[in-house]
Amino acid sequence: MDFIIIGGGAAGMAAASKAKRVNPLIDVTVIEAGPFVSYAECGMPYYLGGMFEDYSKLLHYPLTEFTEKRKIKVILNESVTEIDTSRQQVKTSGKKVFSYDYLLISTGASAVKPKGISGSDVQTIRSLADGIALKPEVEKSKRITIIGDGVLGMELASTLAESKKEITMISHHKTLFKRLDEDVGQELLKEFESKVKVEKNSELISVSRSDGEFKVETTMGQHTADLVLSATGIKPNSQLAFDAGLSLGKNGAIKVDNQMFTSDSKILAAGDCATSLNKVTNSEDWMPLAQISNKMGRVAGSNVGGERMTFKGGIGTTLVKIFDYEVGFTGIDSPTSTKYGFAPKDIFVKAGSKAAYYEGNSNAYVKITYDSHSGRLLGAQVVSKSNGAWRLNTLAEAIYAGITMEDLFYSDLGYSPPFGPVWDPIIIAASLGMKTRA
Ligand SMILES: Cc1cc2nc3c(=O)[nH]c(=O)nc-3n(C[C@H](O)[C@H](O)[C@H](O)COP(=O)(O)OP(=O)(O)OC[C@H]3O[C@@H](n4cnc5c(N)ncnc54)[C@H](O)[C@@H]3O)c2cc1C
Structure with missing residues (x-):
């Protein structure tokens, strides 16, 4: 059986390896547009920030792990340009044709440039090849402008500011980092704005280059920079699928069922290019994580290997380090909960992140959104200089399991002074939620 995989990123290589493990007799071929497979995109901000110099640290495995050990055929630097569903064939940029019994589309997502901006004056970061090309530019630049205040923009700004760059962030929002509510993000954003020059409520008009520097024009004015990076969002790489007549779903991602099959029974899709089930709303979503x-x-x-597996859904849990803060959100917030027919209530708690007497104790900001009829947890946001990540992941697990505020209150979490106060902020929030339930 021929299993062709388009794209050798996280989803593609996970699929290739699993199919081979389940059924070693399958011929698995991965066709990858770039020069690398299976690497840590998520590590690129730290590579660019100078935490390490050797990009090969971002490769999960040497290529031979796949080609020799796992017996997966890998074709690099070749793009699939067309899927012919009637012949069950794909055509590539190198004019090759591959036939498939099953095809997986795992083409990831692409960075979207700010409106009206094209060309290379504004750089985006998506692939490792982007990161390698950008590294010397970042190193020689002192003043870097970042457009966009989403997770990647905030992460890049803090990482590059920590490596002594002067960062200007341009955001078209009134307050930064919209995914966090103002009460949860208050201390974080105050510190962020003391370290990064922030232009809020500002739209990018143009970027031009002269005498080796960039002139950045926004609705708020003009400034110059040595480098301009854009982090204004991504879109699923679903054009190939669309051209082949496959159904698209949320945000233009390829529509899949819970076994990753598309509207064509011989074609599957997975990863950032595909839709996935949101376990809180029990509806189709797009969660490129x-x-x-x-x-x-x-x-x-x-x-494809023949061992049935079902994707049970995700809840969009996102963690990021911004300066010294562990920041995260998961599930759905109050406005989204209302749209899906819940009766949401928010509990916000600001309390110690460690025992009061313990070195390094600081504020932990925790918000839990829950359904006031059933008590079920729906979403959470956490900001804390210490012990934020474990709290967010505990709440993610609680939301994933569908438990109530009362269940959370009685959850028997471990306690020790360095890791939290005995009445931990998440337990305080649960106890308040229990009391205020409708
Ligand atoms: C800078 C950065 C930081 C991130 N940090 C985090 C994080 O901290 N936490 C988190 O959860 N997520 C993070 N992400 C997102 C995460 O990396 C992605 O969700 C994940 O890599 C998606 O895997 P994928 O296999 O769907 O796509 P990718 O890993 O992007 O792989 C898709 C592959 O398909 C190839 N391809 C595309 N079109 C074709 C074609 N026509 N023919 C052949 N090949 C093709 C591409 O070259 C690419 O290699 C980050 C992403 C970036 C860019």
Whole structure:
């Protein structure tokens, strides 16, 4: 059986490896547009920030792990340009034709440039090849402008500011980092704005280059920079699928069922290019995140290999380090909950992140959104200089399991002074939620 995989990122290589493990007799071929497979996109901000110099640290495995050990055929620097569903064939940029019994589309997502901006004056970061090309530019630049205040923009700004760059951030929002509510983000954003020059409520008009520097024009004025980076969002790479007549879903991602099959029974899709089930709303969503992509890839590979696996859904858990803060959100917020027919209530708690007497104790900001009828947790946001990541992941697990505020209150979490106060902020929030339930 021929299993062709388009794209050798997280989803593609997880699928290839799983299919081979389940059924070593399958011929698996990965066709990858770039020069690398299976690497840590998520590590690129730290590579660019100078935490390490050797990009090969971002490669999860040497290529031979796949080609020799796992017996997966890998074709690099070749793009699939067309899928012919009637002949069950794909055509590539190198004019090659591959026939498939099953095809996986795992083409990831692309960075979207700010409106009206094209060309190379504004750089985006998506692939490792982008990162390698950008590294010397970042190193020689002192003043870097970042457009966009989403997760990647905030992460890049803090990482590059920590490596002594002067960062200007341009955001078209009134307050930065919209995914966090103002009460949760208050201290973080105050510190962020003391370290990064922030232009809020500002739209980019143009970027031009002269005498080796960039002139950046926005609705708020003009400034010069040595480098301009854009982090204004991504879109699923679903054009190939669309051209082949496959159904698209949320945000233009390729519509898949919970076994990763598309509207064509011989074609699967997984990762950032595909839709996935949101377990809180029980509806189709698009969650372009690393863990979800890996798992979708594994499910796809297993199903092609002949061992049924079902993707049970995700909740969009996102963690990021911004300066010294552990920041995260998961599930759905109040406005989204209302749209999906819940009766949401928010509990916000600001309390110590460690025992009061313990060195390094600081404020932990926790917000839990829950359904006031059932008590079920729906979403959470956490900001804290210490012990933020474990709290967010605990809440993610609680939301994923569908438990109530009362269940959370009685959850028997471990306690020790360095890791939290005995009445931890998440337990305080749960106790308040229990009391205020409708
Ligand atoms: C800078 C950065 C930081 C991130 N940080 C985090 C994080 O901290 N946490 C988190 O959860 N997620 C993070 N992500 C997102 C995460 O990396 C992605 O969700 C994940 O890599 C998606 O995996 P994928 O296999 O769907 O796509 P990718 O890993 O992007 O792989 C898709 C591959 O398909 C190839 N391709 C595309 N079109 C074709 C074609 N026509 N023919 C052949 N090959 C093709 C591409 O070259 C690419 O290699 C980050 C992403 C970036 C860019």
